[in-house]
Amino acid sequence: MPKYLLLKHYRGGPEPHHPFPPMDQWAPEDVEAHMAFLKNVRELLRENGEYVDAQALTPERTWVRYGGTDAAPVTTDGPHPETSDLIAGWYMIDVDSYERALEVAAYVSSEPGPGGEPLYEWIDVREVMWEAPSND
Amino acid sequence: MSGSTSGRSCGRRPRTTDPGVIDEPTRRLDEGALRVLVPRVLAGLVRRGEDFDAAEDALQEALLEALRVWPDHPPRDPRAWLATVATRRLVDARRSEAARHRREEATYAELQPAATEEGDDTLFLLFCCCHPDLAPASQVALTLRAVGGLTTREIADAFYVPEATMAQRISRAKRALRGRRLDQPGDLAVVLRVLYLVYTAGHAGRVDLAGEAIRLGRQLTLATEEPEARGLLALMLLNHARLAARFDAEGRIVTLDRQDRVLWDTREIAEGVRVLQSALTARRPGRYQIEAAIAALHDDAASAEETDWPQILAWYDDLVALTDDPVRQDPAAVLGRAVAVGHVRGPAAGLRETDRLREVIGDRHRWHAVRGHLHELAGDLPAAATAYAEAARRATNVAERDHLVRQAARARAAD
Numbered sequence: 001m002p003k004y005l006l007l008k009h010y011r012g013g014p015e016p017h018h019p020f021p022p023m024d025q026w027a028p029e030d031v032e033a034h035m036a037f038l039k040n041v042r043e044l045l046r047e048n049g050e051y052v053d054a055q056a057l058t059p060e061r062t063w064v065r066y067g068g069t070d071a072a073p074v075t076t077d078g079p080h081p082e083t084s085d086l087i088a089g090w091y092m093i094d095v096d097s098y099e100r101a102l103e104v105a106a107y108v109s110s111e112p113g114p115g116g117e118p119l120y121e122w123i124d125v126r127e128v129m130w131e132a133p134s135n136d
Numbered sequence: 137m138s139g140s141t142s143g144r145s146c147g148r149r150p151r152t153t154d155p156g157v158i159d160e161p162t163r164r165l166d167e168g169a170l171r172v173l174v175p176r177v178l179a180g181l182v183r184r185g186e187d188f189d190a191a192e193d194a195l196q197e198a199l200l201e202a203l204r205v206w207p208d209h210p211p212r213d214p215r216a217w218l219a220t221v222a223t224r225r226l227v228d229a230r231r232s233e234a235a236r237h238r239r240e241e242a243t244y245a246e247l248q249p250a251a252t253e254e255g256d257d258t259l260f261l262l263f264c265c266c267h268p269d270l271a272p273a274s275q276v277a278l279t280l281r282a283v284g285g286l287t288t289r290e291i292a293d294a295f296y297v298p299e300a301t302m303a304q305r306i307s308r309a310k311r312a313l314r315g316r317r318l319d320q321p322g323d324l325a326v327v328l329r330v331l332y333l334v335y336t337a338g339h340a341g342r343v344d345l346a347g348e349a350i351r352l353g354r355q356l357t358l359a360t361e362e363p364e365a366r367g368l369l370a371l372m373l374l375n376h377a378r379l380a381a382r383f384d385a386e387g388r389i390v391t392l393d394r395q396d397r398v399l400w401d402t403r404e405i406a407e408g409v410r411v412l413q414s415a416l417t418a419r420r421p422g423r424y425q426i427e428a429a430i431a432a433l434h435d436d437a438a439s440a441e442e443t444d445w446p447q448i449l450a451w452y453d454d455l456v457a458l459t460d461d462p463v464r465q466d467p468a469a470v471l472g473r474a475v476a477v478g479h480v481r482g483p484a485a486g487l488r489e490t491d492r493l494r495e496v497i498g499d500r501h502r503w504h505a506v507r508g509h510l511h512e513l514a515g516d517l518p519a520a521a522t523a524y525a526e527a528a529r530r531a532t533n534v535a536e537r538d539h540l541v542r543q544a545a546r547a548r549a550a551d
Binding site for chain 2: 002003049052094129131
């Protein structure tokens, strides 16, 4: 049973299917519909016995690195190029196959946007590595 | 060779051979013995016409009750005790249902212990749990719970999913079985595949899934004469025998050619060879028997240099002959054969064999890892390093990825 991370991005990834404004500029009922849909995805995955985890991330980002001996960590919060990837959140699923992972990702991508139209958002599908090797 | 099992990390305590006997003198509850009773009691209930779903729930409740009561009041006949308590739960459930639906209540005669052998019960339940209509993950989960007697928590831990997710998977599987006729013989090939899935999932969490698969495989061979069932058991035993040598103290993978063979479990090898021989006498070879024969030849070599590669290649020839189009239908067998070809006819010949697979599994880490090995055999270290690095990029588990990165670095440094 492979696990996959279905990553949603604030930005980055392939050319969007169509342009859409940030969510804070949507009609309130469209925002509600969008959120209700994503909540429902979680329920559906639970119901299917495929759910492992789902989290959302704030868009704030801090890059940090080792500062050297006896020095404080070095941080930077930008500026970052607008094209850099920024992850918004994820679903982690445990499914029978890669094909099933794509199916779930495509469903997530059909989430309603402005006017209730599907967003066709690109979902980044990544396989999670097992810690231990299989026993074959 | 003197075998040692001291380094093995089998999570479970040894089971008593007679599941009906609870260790009287110590009065300690033997979970292993308890778990052996699960399929027997469950099979009895389902055979009597109980719904699989309801029967399994009732038995789980009875098990919880047993854990609570038995330490102070050990039953004389644990199996009958469990069956009685589970039946009582079923009747209770039906009563409350009847109260709601005004359904006619079934009356129960005193429980008669089913007059079947343990092996029959196991096979019967395996056919239920490995119903072809269920998805593989559901078959595995249901088998571990209903036949293996593991808790939902243990199964969830073993597959690194939340307990609620595993519970849902199991209850969906049970619902899917509702209304299905479960009195027909099932598909043994599916059962074998499920047990092998459990085996290859290996060690995870607190549960020794490989050990569990072997235990279930042993039970299965009591119930069927099918040589492939014994072939599978032999294969698992012969591979499992090398477990202690497969990792070093830091948990790093040790490849077969570098393993300390003193660590191999000679008792398990002997059992595996015995089981395999008895399977082969039926003269109906199948993939599990053939793979077991290959494993036996590896186990038989006192050192890597003494490996009988021509014999191994002969078995691989048989293995790829099982399918019409092995490159497409069984690329893993063709890849294994390429290694044998490399050792018998030389690495260049082995590499040529892997070329045929490029289109089918050229994106898999194992294909690149095998090519790395063959390049290394040929003394072409730069090509080996490149292949190992490619393999590392494609590995799907951390231990193998780390191993392949080390292989690549080692080959590059030695160049």
